[in-house]
Amino acid sequence: MAVRTDVPAVVALLSDDTLGATREGADALESYFAAFDAMQAEGANHLIVGVGDGAVVASYQLTFITGLSLKATRRAQVESVRVAAPLRNAGIGALLMADAEARAREAGCGLIQLTTNRARSDAHRFYDRLGYEPSHLGYKKALG
């Protein structure tokens, strides 16, 4: 689990990404800290970091969502999986997903899910390889 002082390192990971480069901003650190605090209050919403040599080198968000559908199957939702650029393509992403699946099982989830931008073809191959099925379309709408 991440601690509050990990927030700037996680923001750096989110920013160092083809899509994230244009939509994150370390100038907005206050709002990232506020979001981290709010996540702690939402009991089933976790920020996970991977640490190597004392530094945060990977992160993802894991949210447990109880619901009635699928015979009341609890779901785990993965968001914002990131690995530091110098360490990519070395198997760390697969370790993060294995960690997410283990935490999901422990929380009683019968399903793990995520969405990934259609432009991320490398990510599609990655999730295919790990046994994820691209069975759904992911729709988003900005709220003005």
Next chain:
Amino acid sequence: MAVRTDVPAVVALLSDDTLGATREGADALESYFAAFDAMQAEGANHLIVGVGDGAVVASYQLTFITGLSLKATRRAQVESVRVAAPLRNAGIGALLMADAEARAREAGCGLIQLTTNRARSDAHRFYDRLGYEPSHLGYKKALG
């Protein structure tokens, strides 16, 4: 918001669906009630019902998810949108989504998102019409 006694009616809505017919089961009512109770404990996870003539005729699930990505944009996630069969194609689905967007804005969300099965082509047209962008692929994996 749904109350506990609405649970059987919501399960009936979930079951009366091309995909739900094979994957829901009113025989498992105990687990649906337990999931409803667990949702109440997860503060940002809501079951909403639409009532007409004293009966539950529509439902959806709305979960608010705080996170660091997109400059700490809070997201609203919609799941399991259902309308009673005799009332379909009469604009109730659009009312449900308008209700979801209003609740999402009130909760400080800057984005609303959902996934829908690739087989639901009617649903794709519906969300397209409401201004949702199918920008993502939705991956799922059962946890054995």
